[in-house]
Amino acid sequence: MFDARIRPLIDPPLDALGRRLAAAGLSANAITVLGLGLGLAAAVAIALDALLVGLVLLLANRLADGLDGAVARATRRTDLGGYLDIVCDFIFYGAIPLAFALRDPDGTALAAAVLLFSFYANGAAFLTFAIMAERRRLQTSRQGLKSLYYLGGLAEGAETIAVFALMCVLPQHVALIAYGFAALCLVSAVARMATALVLLRA
Template identity: 60%
Template structure:
């Protein structure tokens, strides 16, 4: 169970939905916002690699705002399966690009910790997507984290915690190694919790 995601949804969704309706009225599509959000995220990762970690916060936070707005715009029309697919692909690219930026900033120093962090993201992502596939197969539904194309399971760490972690890294880049190991360990714990949940829910199905 993520500490923040499910709790902040009721607070931020009305704001995002209102802004999404305005953007949709101007003809902006959800997929355009998704791609723009990825571009901002990659810009942030490039700035991190160049040592501009403080300034990288601007496109980083803007990319996450876009990640919230694309769903709000999609809900003003008919959400498409491809839109949900594009959103999750862009999210995963963003989540991998930011740690890669810190590794590129100081590969000899940050390389091993960065590899550990990315491996933990890989395991966490696999547990999340695998569960979503099985949930779809069994017609499971949830809206605890907003209306989504994929089934979202809870975990120790979710999107809000990850963004907070990235912000902390940008503000305190010299602590990348201990922070990466600590967060990576929690990501592995989150992945394990999903595997155990899947075993309980799907083992006899």
Template identity: 55%
Template sequence: MLDRHIRPLIDPVLNRLGARVAHHGISANEVTLAGLGFGLAAALMLALGLPGVLALVPLLIGRVLDGLDGAVARASGGKSEFGGYLDLLCDFAFYGAVPLAFALREGGNAPAAAFLLAAFYVNGASFLGYAALAAKRGIETTAQGVKSLYYSAGLLEGTETVLFFVALCLWPEAFRPLALGFGLLCLVTATARALMARRVFGGA
């Protein structure tokens, strides 16, 4: 929901920084993997019970790198299909690592973490399914930035997810209500996307 408003603000900065990174011979895929590394480091810190504020540092660095890899790709001659695939794979790995970290941090978090992971799974399936159908129809969009696949808009997008993870780092003791609330919103997003898919692509 917020991505289309945030992208015009951050893309010029990322594009300038991406050009500098590419100039030094660093590939977009290397930036993607570095972003995943920082994200997993944040998850590990949370799993070990360290203060969430400390985990916030690598988490934010990882998210900045996640936004930077596309700019590096464009500065290096354009996006690649594998680069888009790797970026999405790393995003899903990071998204799954955070709920797992809180389940390991405190056993009582496990039910809420399981619900959140299930909601991520359903929302991710709705997203990827829509992208596959859009690719089949040749439908494209740049509303959420230049991507390797179709990014369907929704109630929850990248910006909202980052803000959610920041909240978890700032208030780790509130994981259960935050996870339940965000999980429910993920399911609302998936439902809305499914209804939109039916309207756009047709169905009985």
């Protein structure tokens, strides 16, 4: 929901840093893999109840996720880079709810499972439409330059990171936050499917 609005604010500094990293010889794919490592380390820290460490690593993961695209724009965008970016993002988004479930199985495991289900539904609506959009040569730059058609929704990257950060700051309310965001994700999935039905019927 907020991704398109914050793009004009975050892209210029990211692009400036991306050009410097590209000039230093760092590849976009290397940053993507580094980001995944940071994200998985965040999940381990959260599972071990080191929530502040997990929060810092989580934010570092998101910085890397922004920088890999900036480096790609400064050099060359590739299908491999786009593939790695999406796969690593989905692994990260799945790892964090799992980490909270492992941290407190009795209190948050069910809520984490519901959240993961909502991510699954949202991901299916999002990625399947991207395949169909590619077949029809549909394009959009609303969410910035992407390797695939990015169908916006209520629950996107910015909201997900805010929720994960909130879970780290308010661990006593993890289940409530997870249920609330799962509901938003499911609404987003339904909205994406409705949009896809309209666009694909055209």
